[in-house]
Each structure stands twice: as structure tokens, then as C-alpha cells.
Amino acid sequence: MPSIRAPVAKKTTTLTVAVKCRPLTEKERGRDIVRVNNSKEVIVLDPDLSKDYLDRIQNRTKEKKYCFDHAFGPESTNKNVYKSISSVISGVVHGLNATVFAYGSTGSGKTYTMVGTRSDPGLMVLSLNTVFDMIKSDKSSDDFEVTCSYLEVYNEVIYDLLEKSSGHLELREDPEQGIVVAGLRSIKVYSADRILELLNLGNSRRKTESTEMNSTSSRSHAVLEIAVKRRQKNQNQVMRGKLALVDLAGSERAAETNNGGQKLRDGANINRSLLALANCINALGKQHKKGLAYVPYRNSKLTRILKDGLSGNSQTVMVATVSPADNQYHHTVNTLKYADRAKEIKTHIQKNIGTIDTHMSDYQRMIENLQSEVSQLKKQLAEKESQLSIIPFERGVERELSWLDGLSHQISENVQERINLQKALFELEETNLRNRTELQHLDDAIAKQAAEKDIVEALSSRRQVILDNIRDNDEAGVNYQREIEENEKHRCKLQDMLNEAINNNGNKTYLHILNQYKLLGMGNTELQFEMAMRDQIIYNQREAQRNLWNLLMGLGVEEKQVFDLAAKQGITIEDWSMASYPGLPYRKQAPSFIPANIPFMGHSYSQSSCTFQSYNQDTASKGQQWAPTPTLCREEHHSSYYFMGHEPPAFASLRKSHGGGRPAPWIDTGGNHRRVSYPQTVNNSSPGMVSSHMGPSFYQTPQREMLVNTPSPYGSPRAGVINRATTPAGQPFYGSPRAIAAVRNGSGNSPRLATAVSAPNGARNQQRVYGTSPLSGTKGVKNASYGQNSHTKLYRGGGNKVHNKGNKTQRQHH
Ligand SMILES: Nc1ncnc2c1ncn2[C@@H]1O[C@H](COP(=O)(O)OP(=O)(O)OP(=O)(O)O)[C@@H](O)[C@H]1O
Numbered sequence: 036m037p038s039i040r041a042p043v044a045k046k047t048t049t050l051t052v053a054v055k056c057r058p059l060t061e062k063e064r065g066r067d068i069v070r071v072n073n074s075k076e077v078i079v080l081d082p083d084l085s086k087d088y089l090d091r092i093q094n095r096t097k098e099k100k101y102c103f104d105h106a107f108g109p110e111s112t113n114k115n116v117y118k119s120i121s122s123v124i125s126g127v128v129h130g131l132n133a134t135v136f137a138y139g140s141t142g143s144g145k146t147y148t149m150v151g152t153r154s155d156p157g158l159m160v161l162s163l164n165t166v167f168d169m170i171k172s173d174k175s176s177d178d179f180e181v182t183c184s185y186l187e188v189y190n191e192v193i194y195d196l197l198e199k200s201s202g203h204l205e206l207r208e209d210p211e212q213g214i215v216v217a218g219l220r221s222i223k224v225y226s227a228d229r230i231l232e233l234l235n236l237g238n239s240r241r242k243t244e245s246t247e248m249n250s251t252s253s254r255s256h257a258v259l260e261i262a263v264k265r266r267q268k269n270q271n272q273v274m275r276g277k278l279a280l281v282d283l284a285g286s287e288r289a290a291e292t293n294n295g296g297q298k299l300r301d302g303a304n305i306n307r308s309l310l311a312l313a314n315c316i317n318a319l320g321k322q323h324k325k326g327l328a329y330v331p332y333r334n335s336k337l338t339r340i341l342k343d344g345l346s347g348n349s350q351t352v353m354v355a356t357v358s359p360a361d362n363q364y365h366h367t368v369n370t371l372k373y374a375d376r377a378k379e380i381k382t383h384i385q386k387n388i389g390t391i392d393t394h395m396s397d398y399q400r401m402i403e404n405l406q407s408e409v410s411q412l413k414k415q416l417a418e419k420e421s422q423l424s425i426i427p428f429e430r431g432v433e434r435e436l437s438w439l440d441g442l443s444h445q446i447s448e449n450v451q452e453r454i455n456l457q458k459a460l461f462e463l464e465e466t467n468l469r470n471r472t473e474l475q476h477l478d479d480a481i482a483k484q485a486a487e488k489d490i491v492e493a494l495s496s497r498r499q500v501i502l503d504n505i506r507d508n509d510e511a512g513v514n515y516q517r518e519i520e521e522n523e524k525h526r527c528k529l530q531d532m533l534n535e536a537i538n539n540n541g542n543k544t545y546l547h548i549l550n551q552y553k554l555l556g557m558g559n560t561e562l563q564f565e566m567a568m569r570d571q572i573i574y575n576q577r578e579a580q581r582n583l584w585n586l587l588m589g590l591g592v593e594e595k596q597v598f599d600l601a602a603k604q605g606i607t608i609e610d611w612s613m614a615s616y617p618g619l620p621y622r623k624q625a626p627s628f629i630p631a632n633i634p635f636m637g638h639s640y641s642q643s644s645c646t647f648q649s650y651n652q653d654t655a656s657k658g659q660q661w662a663p664t665p666t667l668c669r670e671e672h673h674s675s676y677y678f679m680g681h682e683p684p685a686f687a688s689l690r691k692s693h694g695g696g697r698p699a700p701w702i703d704t705g706g707n708h709r710r711v712s713y714p715q716t717v718n719n720s721s722p723g724m725v726s727s728h729m730g731p732s733f734y735q736t737p738q739r740e741m742l743v744n745t746p747s748p749y750g751s752p753r754a755g756v757i758n759r760a761t762t763p764a765g766q767p768f769y770g771s772p773r774a775i776a777a778v779r780n781g782s783g784n785s786p787r788l789a790t791a792v793s794a795p796n797g798a799r800n801q802q803r804v805y806g807t808s809p810l811s812g813t814k815g816v817k818n819a820s821y822g823q824n825s826h827t828k829l830y831r832g833g834g835n836k837v838h839n840k841g842n843k844t845q846r847q848h849h
Pocket residue numbers: 056057058060109111139140141142143144145146147148249251252253254283284285286356
């Protein structure tokens with residue numbers, strides 16, 4: 036609140052120091068050693084009675100003598116004290132500031148002096164009475180306004196004693212008003228009684244403790260402030276007087292009070308502020324004698340509050356209270372020493388007068404300030420409101436996010452489950468394909484060996500096993516299919532939920548982006564799966580070709596002949612050293628090669644460059660069938676996904692290329708081959724890979740004509756190329772159990788990849804070892820539907836039956 040500018044005229048005055056010695060209490064059995072002479076002189080006798088007259092005259096005693104503005108003995112009442120300072124109090128009604136504080140050791144009578152009793156009211160009460168009496172008796176037409184505040188400083192924290200449960204208040208330095216306590220309640224009062232009421236209320240809230248020295252020792256410094264505003268209508272001016280009445284906490288030496296814990300800490304803080312006060316008094320006293328000196332007001336809250344009273348615009352009275360008891364000698368002398376120094380302290384008093392115009396302009400300024408404060412508060416309120424509205428929104432978004440996270444987790448699981456089901460179905464299809472091939476060969480063999488009863492029996496029993504396996508596997512396949520359908524339904528449901536959330540939620544863009552992000556993640560998983568499948572197919576193909584070359588070499592075909600043969604077929608043999616077939620001499624091992632013309636693959640693979648070359652139908656007619664199209668190929672997939680433990684096939688022969696620039700099929704199993712059209716058959720027979728249930732994100736295979744061998748009416752073309760070969764010993768050779776995998780490419784076309792994989796000698800007990808799945812990077816696929824990692828091996832004991840437990844493929848952990 037803006038203050039009224041004071042007139043320039045200032046009056047320098049010194050602190051009024053009054054000493055009051057209380058009577059000995061009933062408890063105090065000691066000797067009275069304080070003497071007051073002439074209402075001004077205070078003598079403190081040496082408590083040691085043994086010292087005689089000679090000691091005294093030779094100045095060997097501890098007797099001290101001081102002179103003050105006023106001195107009061109034990110018989111004096113508070114009223115007596117008040118009379119001597121009443122002029123200072125009355126100045127408040129005339130626009131002057133006044134400060135009265137009691138200073139003394141604990142139990143010396145400070146509170147008694149300031150607050151007093153009913154029979155002997157203290158300076159606070161008497162001052163208030165004076166103020167109201169003066170206002171009452173004022174004959175002028177002036178308007179008065181009296182406000183009152185009451186605070187305490189406890190442990191260096193300021194509390195409002197007029198508030199029931201006051202918070203911590205802070206001091207602020209106002210350029211015009213000086214030190215102000217922010218947030219301190221100021222109550223308008225119209226009578227002394229009301230102030231006394233408030234005073235009693237405040238005192239009841241003050242922190243007091245029973246100490247060794249005083250049963251009701253004040254642990255805090257209390258400041259009662261009475262502000263009197265006087266509006267002089269006839270002189271067009273307003274005066275503001277302020278009276279601060281301070282009851283300091285008891286100062287004591289810790290060792291004497293026998294205090295501990297909190298009391299000791301209180302004492303330390305009290306002493307700290309009293310020491311700060313003493314230092315200020317010292318410095319202010321020296322200022323007078325030696326000129327300027329630094330006054331450490333800022334060392335405590337108390338000295339900051341008392342700053343005006345100690346050196347500013349204030350008529351100040353220090354009432355030093357002492358105990359007459361001989362055991363209090365040191366405290367008494369100490370108090371008197373400071374009181375003596377305080378006498379030197381100078382203050383500069385001036386009336387706080389402003390014109391009514393000034394007053395009006397003050398009000399104007401106040402209004403402006405208040406208006407700006409109001410607008411600032413409104414702004415703050417708006418900010419808070421917006422924050423409040425944001426919080427639920429953020430919470431909503433959080434909830435939304437966790438919901439979406441849950442949903443995305445479900446979607447991921449759903450995708451993973453579908454991949455696993457597809458894989459399992461794929462395996463099942465492949466296995467049954469082999470079973471059917473074997474069945475066909477068994478039928479052939481039975482027909483051929485009709486005369487050999489034993490052989491026919493053995494073959495028939497084997498046939499029965501294979502038939503059982505086929506039935507079981509078909510049954511399992513139906514179950515997988517059902518599970519895939521369920522999975523797809525669940526996927527649709529989840530997607531619907533996401534779409535609904537996007538449509539219903541206000542923050543559509545955010546959710547949409549999130550949705551896109553999640554979908555991309557899922558797409559990525561699917562692509563990984565596709566890539567793994569493609570890599571596997573390429574691996575299988577390379578393996579089959581390597582076996583083929585090994586066969587050729589095993590049949591005694593010379594290296595040169597192999598090269599010539601390869602050249603004729605348009606095959607480039609790249610690196611013999613890559614051969615890895617055990618049992619053959621190094622140079623005889625299968626080379627690594629580029630199978631440049633493999634028509635049904637649509638791709639060739641270069642190991643060194645790790646790129647695929649796509650078969651380009653458009654350019655094929657121009658003799659540039661193999662346009663190098665860099666396609667991602669991750670080397671690790673080749674060795675990590677599937678490892679085929681093939682036996683070397685005993686026999687195979689190469690087939691010449693067909694004309695028309697179209698590469699020839701590369702395996703001849705006896706010239707019994709014909710054209711088969713896909714994908715209809717593939718789609719029908721291999722739902723695992725080309726399923727209408729899988730939606731567009733899964734594999735679609737455009738129709739493409741392929742040359743395959745058709746082993747027998749039993750052979751299902753469902754999974755691609757079926758090779759029939761016969762070993763020199765007449766054993767059947769089953770090739771290419773998994774012949775086709777359609778892989779979606781980036782443009783949405785699905786060039787069909789087909790591979791011929793040599794099977795073991797007889798389908799019986801073929802084992803496929805599953806390596807680390809690339810789907811999960813290192814440790815195998817997490818099988819959502821089985822709840823385990825499929826770092827597994829499929830059992831195919833007793834023929835190519837995939838053992839199922841319930842509807843699940845049984846897997847064995849490594
Ligand atoms: N003038 C007096 N006449 C009669 N008794 C007095 C007088 N002054 C003080 N006393 C008594 O002395 C005791 C201590 O007084 P008081 O509580 O005012 O001391 P204090 O300085 O405020 O102590 P503290 O600093 O510990 O709060 C009280 O019992 C009080 O009644």
C-alpha cells in the first residue's frame with residue numbers, strides 16, 4: 036500500500052531508555068542487589084558480600100552504576116513506567132511513529148511490563164487506552180481509523196497471532212513503506228477493549244515454555260502494531276502514526292536454563308536474534324561516537340522488523356527490565372550495558388503527513404495497483420483453470436495411451452499368433468505333402484512288388500501308417516485353420532476398436548498417428564516374417580542345387596564336364612570353395628554358384644553381393660531376363676532360420692532348357708513333367724500361405740505358369756513342385772516337399788518363389804532342425820498361442836506325422 040510522503044523536516048532524537056527492576060519473587064531467596072536512585076540512576080551491587088568497604092573504595096568490587104532517562108525500582112507499577120513514555124505514545128495520534136520494546140534476560144519482567152496483569156496493566160494496554168482516549172477526546176473534526184496487527188517471531192519464522200492457524204509469513208522490503216510483513220492481518224478496531232481482546236487472543240497463541248528461570252517464559256518475540264490514520268478535513272491532509280509494542284523473548288544462557296532439545300534450539304534462535312539486536316544496538320551506538328558503522332539489521336527477522344524503530348522514523352523507547360536477585364547479577368549488568376549503549380542510538384522522527392490530494396492520489400494509485408493486481412490474479416486464475424482443464428485431459432490422454440498400449444499389445448500378440456499358426460500350418464502342409472508323395476511311391480512299389488508277399492505286407496503296413504498320419508495332419512490342419520480364422524476375427528475386432536477410438540476421441544490426429552505407428556510396427560513384423568520365409572526358400576534352393584552338383588560329381592562327372600554342362604545351361608559356377616558337403620574331397624565338394632536361369636524362382640541370388648535379381652518379364656523378351664533389382668537380403672537368415680539335415684540324394688539328372696528364352700526346369704526325374712497352373716491350386720491347397728482369411732497383408736500369389744513334375748495322382752500340387760527321383764538302387768527320391776512359397780514383394784505383386792528341396796532317402800524320419808528364428812532376431816519366435824519360444828524341433832517319428840497335442844504342434848525345446 037503506498038504510503039504518504041512525509042514532510043522533509045526531520046527531528047533527530049535519541050532512544051528513550053527506561054530501566055525497570057522488578058521485585059524479588061517468592062521463589063527467589065537471594066539478595067536484592069539493584070538500587071534505583073532519583074528515577075534515573077541504577078546501581079548494581081556486588082553480589083559478594085564478603086567484600087568490604089576497602090574493596091569498594093579501591094574499586095575492587097563488581098558494583099556497577101548506570102544512568103538512564105528513567106529508572107524504576109521494584110515498587111514501581113507499569114503505570115509509573117508508562118507515564119514517563121506516554122508522550123511518545125501520544126505522538127502516534129499525530130502522525131508519528133513510535134516503538135516501545137522491552138529488553139532483558141529471561142524472567143526479568145518483560146512480559147509483565149508489556150502486557151501486565153489485570154491489576155497492573157502493561158504498556159501495550161496502557162498505550163492502547165491512551166490512543167483511544169486521545170481519539171475520543173479529540174475536539175477536531177478529524178476522522179480516525181485504528182488498525183491493529185499482532186505477530187510473533189518464533190525460531191526465525193513469522194506467524195500472525197491474530198490468525199487461528201497462521202502460515203509462515205515473509206518480510207518484504209517496500210521502497211516507500213520500508214519493511215512490511217506480507218500477508219499479515221490488520222484488523223480495524225474501534226475501542227481499546229477490542230484490542231485487548233485481540234491481545235489476549237494473540238497472547239494465548241504465543242509460544243511459551245516453562246523454563247528453569249521462568250514458568251511462563253516467552254519463546255517468541257511478539258510485536259503488536261497499532262496504526263492510526265488521521266484525516267484532517269479542514270487542513271486537507273492525512274496523518275499516519277504507527278506504534279510498535281515489542282515483547283522480546285527471554286534471553287538466557289543455555290547452561291543456566293538447563294534446557295535441552297527443542298528448548299535449547301529455541302534458545303539458540305532467541306539468542307541469535309537478541310544477539311543480532313544487541314549487535315545493532317552496538318553498531319548504532321558506535322555510529323554516534325565514531326561516525327558511520329555497518330548495522331547488521333539483516334542478521335535476523337527481529338532486527339529487520341525493528342529497523343525503523345532503531346534508526347528510522349520512530350520515537351523509540353527501550354524498557355530494560357532487570358531482576359534484583361543477586362544470582363542474576365551478570366544478566367542484569369549485561370542488560371544495563373546494552374541499555375546504556377542504546378542511549379546513544381539516534382532516530383530521525385518526522386510526521387507522516389500527506390495532503391488529501393496526495394491522499395486521493397494515493398488512493399488512485401492504490402486503485403490502479405489493485406486493478407493491476409486483480410488483472411494479474413485473473414490471469415493467474417485463468418492459467419490455473421486451463422491447467423486444471425489440461426490435467427484431466429492429460430489424464431485422459433494417459434488413460435487413452437495405456438488403453439492403446441494394451442490394445443497394441445493385443446494386436447502384436449494377435450499378429451504373432453497368426454504368424455505362428457501360419458508357420459505350423461505351413462509345416463503341416465509340407466509334411467503331408469511328403470506323406471502323400473511317399474504314399475504314391477508306396478502304391479507304385481506295392482504294384483510293382485505284387486509277387487513278393489512279405490515286401491507287400493511291409494509296404495502296406497507302412498502305407499497304413501502314412502495314411503493315418505495324413506489323416507491326423509489334415510485334422511490338425513483343420514484345427515489350425517480354425518484357429519487362424521479365430522485369430523483373424525480377433526484381429527478385425529481389435530482393428531475396429533482402434534478405429535472406433537480414433538473416430539470417437541477428440542484428439543483424433545494424435546490417436547491416428549499412434550495408430551499408424553502401431554500398424555507400422557505390425558507391418559514390420561509381418562515383413563520380417565516374409566523375409567525370413569524368402570530367405571529360407573533361397574537357402575533351401577541353394578542347398579538343393581549344391582546337392583545336385585555333389586550328385587554329379589559323385590557320379591564321376593569331371594569338373595570340366597560340370598563347367599561345360601553348367602555353361603550350356605547358362606549356370607555360372609562362382610566359387611568351389613563354398614562347398615560344404617561332407618565326405619567329398621575339397622575340389623569335389625559342391626560349389627557355390629549362381630543359378631542364373633531358374634525360371635520358377637523369378638529370382639537369382641548372388642551370395643557375394645547379397646542381392647536378388649528379379650526376373651523381369653518385360654525385359655525377358657529382349658534377352659535381358661535378369662534385371663538386377665537390389666532386394667534386401669539378410670545373410671543371417673540363411674543360416675539361422677532353417678537348417679535342413681538332408682541326406683545326399685543318390686541320383687538326379689539335369690534337364691535341358693526349354694526354348695523361347697525361358698529358362699528350363701532344372702531337375703529331371705525321368706521326363707515325366709507337365710505344366711501346372713497356379714495359384715488356384717495353391718490357393719486351395721495351401722491356405723497356410725495363400726489364404727483368403729489372411730487379408731491383404733498376407734500372401735497373395737498371382738497366377739503364374741510353372742513347370743513341375745507330377746509324381747502321381749496322389750501327389751498333391753498344393754505346395755508346389757514335386758520331384759520324383761529314383762536312386763540307382765531303386766530307392767525313391769523325394770524332392771521338394773515345400774516347393775512354393777509366395778512372397779509378397781514391395782510393390783504388392785507376389786512373384787512366386789519355388790524351390791526344389793531334396794528330401795532324405797525316404798520321407799521317413801526326416802528331421803528338420805529349427806534354428807533361431809529371425810522373427811525375434813536371436814532367440815526364436817515367441818509363440819503367443821503356445822506361450823513358449825519355438826526354438827524347436829518338430830518330431831516326425833513313424834513317418835511324416837506332425838505330433839499334435841490338442842490342436843497344438845508339439846515342440847521340443849533345445
Ligand atoms: N513488576 C512486577 N511486579 C510483580 N511481579 C513481577 C513484576 N515483573 C515481573 N514479575 C513476575 O516475574 C516473573 C517473570 O516475569 P515475566 O514473565 O514478565 O518475565 P519475562 O522477562 O517476560 O520472561 P521471559 O523472557 O522468559 O518471557 C513473573 O512471575 C512475573 O509475574
